[in-house]
Amino acid sequence: MTEFAAAVARAAAEGRLVVQPRMGMASPAEMRAGLRAVRDAAAVTVGTLTVDSYTRVGDHRAALAALRDGARLNGYPIVSHDPAVTRGVLAGLDGFPVQVRHGSADPRAVFGALTAAGLDTTEGGPVSYCLPYSRRPLRDSVAHWSEACDGFSGHLETFGGCMMGQLCPPSLLVALSVLEAAFFRFHGVRSVSLSYAQQTSADQDAEAIRALRALAARFLSDVDWHVVVYTYMGVYPRTRSGARVLNDNAARLAVRAGARRLIVKTVAEAHRIPTIAENVAALESASLAAASVSFDPVTEDTGVLAEATALVEAVLELSADPGTALLAAFRRGLLDVPYCLHPDNAGHARSHVDDAGRLRWSSTGAMPIARSSVDRCAPADSAGLLAALNRVAHLHDTPSR
Template identity: 55%
Template structure:
């Protein structure tokens, strides 16, 4: 008797697709605790949110750099780690964490930040995890000193670990979030699609492509439309993919209402763009790691705003077109000329500065390109380096200085906190 066919979609992808078809935005926290009891309580709280939610287990810093011995000693001492040490906890404990919590109506993603995640991925495959994320570029350049060729080779092996599982595992590219801010949309889109192509090349079918909210809602709407169009073109007809948006990952507003306005802006952006999943931030991001309760508050708020936006959103909208799609397409097609496969093409393109993340100090990144926020809040290239991209043409983006860089890093913090202060003044509170 033949073996039953593997499920067409991963459990994670099935849940996201079903929620989207029901008109619900999937919301997700960034949450991780070292001990199983607290982490399990966090997952249960997220599962009980009034909305479509998926769980997150964020991995600790020791595990990210494969220092599992230090993670084990920290567990023995009862140290307060900044995440869940999957490998150090062991497979039986991680299965206990997920048992009775993860399921068809509540898949769980493990988020890590590792450039060399082979041991982590092997453990996740053995415990039956639903999803994880990262990529050969997006988890190498910002977070490590690992040479890009080594990370690319390691990620090829890791993709095959996931692809060999009988039950499909979902893999999300982090390519649309490089450095969190000040990377123009065309490069974020190109990197996310290229990493998605890399995953497909190494046997994975269930994937998501990402984009991080920037400084202009109009520009972000155009960018998300371009990302969706390019993913459809490049990921293949047999791939199951969706888009995930990240609430702004740069310097966050300091006032609670400013932070909630930032989150609200990202939720409305997600709904208007047709994005399926949103990674939220909380009101305390500017100060510390949020508690379980603060994460739940943010998720409940996001779900309510999403429902409100769906009720009020117009049936159609005219997107401005500034060439983001064309520029991202050019970056993708030209990159593929630098190698015989996607991995070698990525390595070759970065070695020649043809792909170049602004302000990224990794030794395999040329760091000759620069970006700036113009007076309208639009993020533009100010120096292209060797990349085939267009610099600002009279929109006010000029050469970046140390002072202007600091000002740009705080752009959204000032913008959303200023709205709160102006509102408080109008109400006679200040």
């Protein structure tokens, strides 16, 4: 078990939720200060080193130029900094796990840089870091991720449960998270975490996280795994109070549904890159919220597990190699991400938020999902889509009467 996974396991044994920021600074001194502040927060934490946008898309020449010219970057350019510099950032933080977050469809340089710096934990996936963020062909992303994962002995977190940030029905998020974890396992990775992003309904989210845990237990029984929840990734509340409540609700959701780790968001999320202090405040607030609830094994069954199971089984039946299976599944439309414009996505699936706040299918294309799951009366106009996109922010920014 990696140091990162061991820290999460220790916290779980103590009944504590691990909380984590999405923080990255270009300056090694600032990055080090941020990691120290997160380590010293009044919460059980792990650290994050989030890379900049140039590094994410593989434009390392531009990242180097920005460092040379003193231009402001929105993250830590781990490939451009010498490994010795990054080791200096981590010096004295012994025993404090740090994850590298990047967003790249071609992670090979990032994997090389983090390994050279003595780090062993990162995240992403061949689908989740290609379809929403890149125009690269999916086959290239699968090949690059295969090469990066082969021989990697650290911890890998899927990003599949966060596809598009919002308006992706939970069953598809669960299935993609499991499928990317199966891809990692096929390439020899023995320690994984499976992501799920908070959506529009707490009850539906709890059902989805329990479905994710059930499928992980079935398909990943021979590797170490845990579930990580992401605080809502769509249009975020603009008020400080609304943002804080949404973040705290994500912490409560994680505990009730049996997740072990939470990626937080801050009160500044809708406006700018948050400060170190704002990140620490979000961590501490989420930790307090998590301590106010306990695990609840009971959930309503509205079919999320059945849908996710059908998707996973249909894909894995296509090939013994999950990468090959994923490519075939997207080619045939067996996986189809709503509102995703990537050329390798079929683009026939659609979703909406119903009157109860639950994400529903309005069209499933060729995916193996029962017709009874499709709401044929869903609104199909742009006004309905905009309302759905802004629903969570509006509810949290509107004072209760």
